[in-house]
Amino acid sequence: MADDPEFEVPAGLFERVEEIKAGMAGLKAQLDEVAAAVNSVTASGLSDDAASSGAVEEAEYATDSDGPDTEKEWQYPPFILLLDSPQYDKELRALTEWVEGVLVPGYLAEPSTDARWCHLWWEHPVAVARLHAVWLAWQELTDPASCGYTGPSVWHRDHLDPTMRELRGSTGPFAGCTKGEHQIGHRMPGLVPSAWIQGED
Template identity: 45%
Template sequence: MTDTNPTLDGVAEDLADLTATVAGFASQLEHNTQTIDRVSAVVTKLGPGQEQDGKGGKKETPQTPPFILLLTGEKCATELAALDGWVRNLLVPTYLGEVSSSATWCARWWEHPAAVARLHAAWLAWQELTDPETCGRTGPAVWHRDHLDPMLNQLRAPDGPFAGCMTNPDRSQHTLLPIPPVDPLPAGTAF
């Protein structure tokens, strides 16, 4: 006949293992709680947008620029004006060759949200990758390869944002391809 009752030695051993496991979890929880409390105290002390400078003091963390299509009002106008200076003074004279039906450009590029978004992203990357403090010696090459060339290929493609525009940027006529109706943008949106 088989004994179906567990031995007290086996139950006591299982109970001791479970007790040790629970004690380990409790210890880890206490450690994690203390760590979170310390980090929270530092973050509260520093405030948003700041971090320690390694010497116990505060330093400002750089704020990343917002996506230009999300800006409104004065912020959008300021960012667009700065972008316009870069497009007019650097991009167009340096990188845009002959305008043709296979390599379009629109003199009123700011009227095309897809173009504005791509140009803004390329400009932000240009600022970072041409600054010797942030890019090193290869920054400009990286900017050309990873940002400028893909952006221009997309903008100037036969089916890109300027596809419906006249190919001569000096002409006053500007036409856009019709687009399907979409929900209106929120009030105050520049695009």
């Protein structure tokens, strides 16, 4: 059995990891604030459907009570990869219904080496993130009240087509998935890239 390759840990790597962790904690705190604001709006009389996660047909406003001239701030749908359970599970279930009910039967042809697809797509975080984004855009751009008659065309051109090229291409997240096989770790490098290794002084 071959020995594992030896490499030096770059200076400051652990400190950078801690900075990233702190940044993610800050993002989570902001997300918690948004969730609390949505819950307060729901409790004040809106139906659960209108305030449910993933609903973008009508964006809700959060208002500041400091005075009559305070500006209103938009509340945007959360990025799915920042959600924790059970919110992530709920959002993924809704996304799965759309992918399996609309996207797969309506837009996906038979998978091939030039147009890949994984039947376990939800196990690929990159695929989940991209499909969630294209689904949010679909919700907004297929509603004539918010986008007029050109919304579906814009959705196909600016959202669906680029997403499908990225997901189904030979270098996309399904690159290692073929008929009868499924790989979720195939894009991880086997060795640390040489650019991460500090040169000797």
